[in-house]
Amino acid sequence: MLRHLIDIHDLSVEEIAALLRLGEDIIAKPGDYQDSAARKKLATLFFEPSTRTRLSFEAAMLDLGGSILGVASGDSSSAAKGESVADTIRTVQCYADIIAMRHPKEGAPLVAAKHATVPFINAGDGTRLHPTQTLTDLLTLHREFGQLHGLTIGLCGDLKFGRTAHSLIAGMARYPGVHFVLISPKELTVPDYVIDLINRHGATHEECRKMDGVIPKLDALYMTRVQRERFFNEADYVRLKDSFILTPEKLRRAKTDMIVMHPLPRVNEISVAVDDNPRARYFDQVRYGKFIRMALILYLLGKDIKE
Ligand code: NCD
Numbered sequence: 001m002l003r004h005l006i007d008i009h010d011l012s013v014e015e016i017a018a019l020l021r022l023g024e025d026i027i028a029k030p031g032d033y034q035d036s037a038a039r040k041k042l043a044t045l046f047f048e049p050s051t052r053t054r055l056s057f058e059a060a061m062l063d064l065g066g067s068i069l070g071v072a073s074g075d076s077s078s079a080a081k082g083e084s085v086a087d088t089i090r091t092v093q094c095y096a097d098i099i100a101m102r103h104p105k106e107g108a109p110l111v112a113a114k115h116a117t118v119p120f121i122n123a124g125d126g127t128r129l130h131p132t133q134t135l136t137d138l139l140t141l142h143r144e145f146g147q148l149h150g151l152t153i154g155l156c157g158d159l160k161f162g163r164t165a166h167s168l169i170a171g172m173a174r175y176p177g178v179h180f181v182l183i184s185p186k187e188l189t190v191p192d193y194v195i196d197l198i199n200r201h202g203a204t205h206e207e208c209r210k211m212d213g214v215i216p217k218l219d220a221l222y223m224t225r226v227q228r229e230r231f232f233n234e235a236d237y238v239r240l241k242d243s244f245i246l247t248p249e250k251l252r253r254a255k256t257d258m259i260v261m262h263p264l265p266r267v268n269e270i271s272v273a274v275d276d277n278p279r280a281r282y283f284d285q286v287r288y289g290k291f292i293r294m295a296l297i298l299y300l301l302g303k304d305i306k307e
Helices: 013-028 052-063 085-092 108-115 131-145 163-172 192-200 234-240 282-300
Strands: 041-046 067-071 098-103 120-125 152-156 179-183 204-208 220-223 259-261
Touching: 013 131, 013 282, 041 052, 041 085, 052 067, 052 098, 052 120, 052 131, 052 282, 085 098, 085 108, 098 108, 108 120, 120 131, 131 163, 131 220, 131 259, 131 282, 152 163, 163 192, 163 220, 192 204, 259 282
Parallel strands: 041 067, 041 098, 098 120, 152 179, 152 220, 179 204, 220 259
Antiparallel strands: none
């Protein structure tokens, strides 16, 4: 059956558990998977800037023995001539077996999936969703804590526009006993639909404007950058951009096994002095991102992962 990934909730909790298991297995035995997608092609269509997401998708497909083709910016494809998402997808699927697309418009992945006759993956749409970053984050948390339930996750920074934060909340809210600590300036709080989602799944949350007092209760602190490209005016961005800067001093009161995560790119929100701190996990996330995308590609191409 043809499957797409637009929203992390397109995958059941059981499917996510199976993908995490497969990701772990690929990390342990990468050689076993080097031909698993031989003769298959992945198209990456990135109509918004990206380093990690696009390259990790491409590295994932190459490490599975497949090949890649794609566009790395809107300017270099017919999107710049006004081609619709639907027509782009109809075209690209003549050449590729699976497609990953990043698009500035919320909802573009839904249009794409409606027209897709090959598996379609949302690699980030506007301010809304980024399910493959969430899979990366879930793998990171799972490797660290051995489970996902019962964790207290602090999310800090631009919780209004940051799609990685919205997606991670959606991904984690389904696990029992999860508590979110939402740390942001008043102007950058999470949208109401995200709060509704937390409540609907029976997770709990609190909101605050400062990180210092809440750090001791966190199992993970997920820092995010202020999303400059989503602001209507530059003055607001400049006023808010340095609202939070994580330093080693701030981490002194954290639990001993607390971890610091970030989807990257980082701008100023984590001081480089934190990079050597044993809690820093953001470059591990980058690494795990390739392995979980390998697992996802295999699953969407039809691998039975429940074995
Ligand atoms: C993020 C994104 O594009 O949403 N980056 C990523 O995919 N790892 C985060 C960001 O741009 O702030």
